Amino acid sequence: MNRRKFLEMLAASSAGLLTLPTVLMADDDKGLPSALFQVPTQTGISGNILIVGGGMAGATLAKYLRLWGGTGVKVTLVEKQPSYTSNIMSNKVLTGQMSLADLNYGYDTLTGHYGVQRVQGEVKAINPAGKSVTLAMGGTLAYDRLVLAPGLEFDLLPGMTSQSEYDQFTPHAWRAGPQTQLLRDQLVAMPNGREVVITIPKAPYRCPPGPYERACVVADWLADNKPASRVIVLDANPAILVEQENFSAAFRGDFGYIVDYRPGCTLTAVNSRARSVTYTNAKGSSHAIQAGVLNPIPPQRAPKLLADAGLYNPAAEMSVPVNVLSYESRLKGIHVIGDASNTTQPKAGHIGNQQAKTCADAILRALQGKAVDPAPVTNSACYTPITATTATWLSAVYQYDAEKGIMKIPARHHGGGAISASRATTENYKDMQVWFSTLMADSFT
Numbered sequence: 001m002n003r004r005k006f007l008e009m010l011a012a013s014s015a016g017l018l019t020l021p022t023v024l025m026a027d028d029d030k031g032l033p034s035a036l037f038q039v040p041t042q043t044g045i046s047g048n049i050l051i052v053g054g055g056m057a058g059a060t061l062a063k064y065l066r067l068w069g070g071t072g073v074k075v076t077l078v079e080k081q082p083s084y085t086s087n088i089m090s091n092k093v094l095t096g097q098m099s100l101a102d103l104n105y106g107y108d109t110l111t112g113h114y115g116v117q118r119v120q121g122e123v124k125a126i127n128p129a130g131k132s133v134t135l136a137m138g139g140t141l142a143y144d145r146l147v148l149a150p151g152l153e154f155d156l157l158p159g160m161t162s163q164s165e166y167d168q169f170t171p172h173a174w175r176a177g178p179q180t181q182l183l184r185d186q187l188v189a190m191p192n193g194r195e196v197v198i199t200i201p202k203a204p205y206r207c208p209p210g211p212y213e214r215a216c217v218v219a220d221w222l223a224d225n226k227p228a229s230r231v232i233v234l235d236a237n238p239a240i241l242v243e244q245e246n247f248s249a250a251f252r253g254d255f256g257y258i259v260d261y262r263p264g265c266t267l268t269a270v271n272s273r274a275r276s277v278t279y280t281n282a283k284g285s286s287h288a289i290q291a292g293v294l295n296p297i298p299p300q301r302a303p304k305l306l307a308d309a310g311l312y313n314p315a316a317e318m319s320v321p322v323n324v325l326s327y328e329s330r331l332k333g334i335h336v337i338g339d340a341s342n343t344t345q346p347k348a349g350h351i352g353n354q355q356a357k358t359c360a361d362a363i364l365r366a367l368q369g370k371a372v373d374p375a376p377v378t379n380s381a382c383y384t385p386i387t388a389t390t391a392t393w394l395s396a397v398y399q400y401d402a403e404k405g406i407m408k409i410p411a412r413h414h415g416g417g418a419i420s421a422s423r424a425t426t427e428n429y430k431d432m433q434v435w436f437s438t439l440m441a442d443s444f445t
């Protein structure tokens with residue numbers, strides 16, 4: 001599949017279940033490509049759907065439930081933040097090419113245009129038996145069906161005692177926001193000649209190429225701004241997980257910087273105040289590094305709220321098992337989409353957008369007493385900046401494998417694997433901006 005076809009597929013769905021509502025053209029407040037704004041109409045379907053989390057997956061779901069389900073479907077979106085900050089492209093904040101404000105997306109179109117009810121608040125408990133959630137600010141919200149899209153929480157690393165250490169001293173910046181700005185400020189303040197240490201957790205984690213991308217763009221920025229400094233990557237995985245050829249070429253110097261990549265590392269202690277880390281390498285010997293900037297990306301798991309509700313077992317699982325035909329969890333009527341779900345698809349914003357569409361379709365069918373689509377298809381794209389002007393890309397299509405009950409890259413798709421760019425180019429970099437704008441417009445406007 002070529003990239004243009006891929007971008008076209010982004011807005012496609014597996015649904016096709018209703019007559020299409022009125023189509024209007026509208027401008028967008030971020031200069032995104034002009035989206036087709038379709039107006040929800042009355043379709044005869046009714047229900048009360050509550051969504052927790054207005055990120056990539058939750059926002060897309062809210063929009064498509066109203067768009068396809070119409071005005072009889074009450075959709076309430078509970079999100080604790082006033083607006084969303086995209087993780088995608090947030091590595092460009094580290095190099096000063098973008099600001100956090102550039103990555104900010106509001107909920108006005110979801111509420112004003114699609115008629116989604118928005119509650120700004122944090123859900124602190126789920127009551128599956130009573131079909132309600134409890135808000136931290138007090139009060140409960142009832143639902144017919146609940147969809148959880150809260151993203152991930154971050155583990156403490158050995159030697160750490162509080163999440164505030166990430167906020168104050170060694171930002172992971174794996175959820176875009178104040179930690180991203182702190183990491184940027186630390187990079188700017190770091191004396192030339194000091195080392196930037198990035199640690200990568202064992203997979204699965206959010207955005208498989210993301211840490212390697214970060215190593216590249218930071219090393220590229222250092223080459224221009226602090227040429228005596230370098231990036232060291234301590235990877236808990238035995239090798240680069242994705243786009244091996246592209247990242248290996250970048251790490252060894254093809255783009256004017258070198259990254260010191262060390263696979264198979266197990267962190268044994270992180271001292272966030274001293275910005276030091278000790279680890280055992282692949283051969284079992286112990287080492288210590290005193291970093292100029294330490295960016296430890298921790299292991300990640302579905303929020304404790306979901307474990308407390310019985311949706312996954314934190315002793316054995318890191319995220320919530322779901323039926324990928326509907327994203328319904330082991331608790332009937334409760335669905336989980338995005339990074340908090342455990343599927344064979346990568347934890348990625350593009351995939352969250354796709355899962356939301358499958359889930360919306362399944363819920364609307366259920367509200368009509370119809371069976372789910374037995375053959376959903378999702379796709380994923382990931383563009384990766386390698387320097388300030390070049391990027392690579394990686395894409396995959398997933399189809400339902402009925403025998404195994406999983407989403408799988410079909411064997412006939414390019415020999416059964418994901419496809420990626422053969423090298424980083426400026427053309428890919430331009431395509432990356434189009435892909436990002438299209439994805440965000442599809443999710444939030």
Ligand SMILES: Cc1cc2nc3c(=O)[nH]c(=O)nc-3n(C[C@H](O)[C@H](O)[C@H](O)COP(=O)(O)OP(=O)(O)OC[C@H]3O[C@@H](n4cnc5c(N)ncnc54)[C@H](O)[C@@H]3O)c2cc1C
Pocket residue numbers: 052053054055056057058078079080081084086087088089090091121122123124149150151152173174175176206207210303305337338339340347348349350351352381382383
């Ligand atoms: C540096 C970086 C680069 C990335 N690049 C890419 C890329 O190129 N392509 C790609 O596809 N993906 C990329 N990703 C991954 C992508 O950002 C995530 O996979 C995606 O954001 C997951 O979407 P989500 O909706 O599951 O979670 P999120 O987007 O994290 O949204 C979850 C939302 O839920 C809210 N929430 C959580 N708990 C509660 C609660 N209890 N009550 C109310 N609200 C709550 C949060 O405030 C948040 O807004 C990248 C990630 C990083 C860190």
